[in-house]
Amino acid sequence: xxxxxxxxxxxxxxxxxxxxxxxxxxxxxxxxxxxxxxxxxxxxxxxxxxxxxxxxxxxxxxxxxxxxxxxxxxxxxxxxxxxxxxxxxxxxxxxxxxxxxxxxxxxxxxxxxx
Numbered sequence: 001x002x003x004x005x006x007x008x009x010x011x012x013x014x015x016x017x018x019x020x021x022x023x024x025x026x027x028x029x030x031x032x033x034x035x036x037x038x039x040x041x042x043x044x045x046x047x048x049x050x051x052x053x054x055x056x057x058x059x060x061x062x063x064x065x066x067x068x069x070x071x072x073x074x075x076x077x078x079x080x081x082x083x084x085x086x087x088x089x090x091x092x093x094x095x096x097x098x099x100x101x102x103x104x105x106x107x108x109x110x111x112x113x114x
Contacts, residue, residue, distance in 0.1 A: 002043035003040040003043065006034065
């Protein structure tokens, strides 16, 4: 499953964002440079550790927490995600405005894939 996720993520990044975040073309047994045997084994082992080692401990702590604490933490995490998203969007808009100002021309927004 982790290999499938890595392949799909690589495909989406390359196809829609024109970004190649990693390249496994020089690795043994790779598929279009998006996945390879070595890192598939690594991600599989890490996934097993998370599922069988880390997850049971987290479930134990979550089950022991009261509902108010769970709600508070949930809202705090949601707030962090919303703030991060807003900062990212504003940063992207600021970059576009700076590029427009330096270029002295109107740049089509679709070039920046907003």
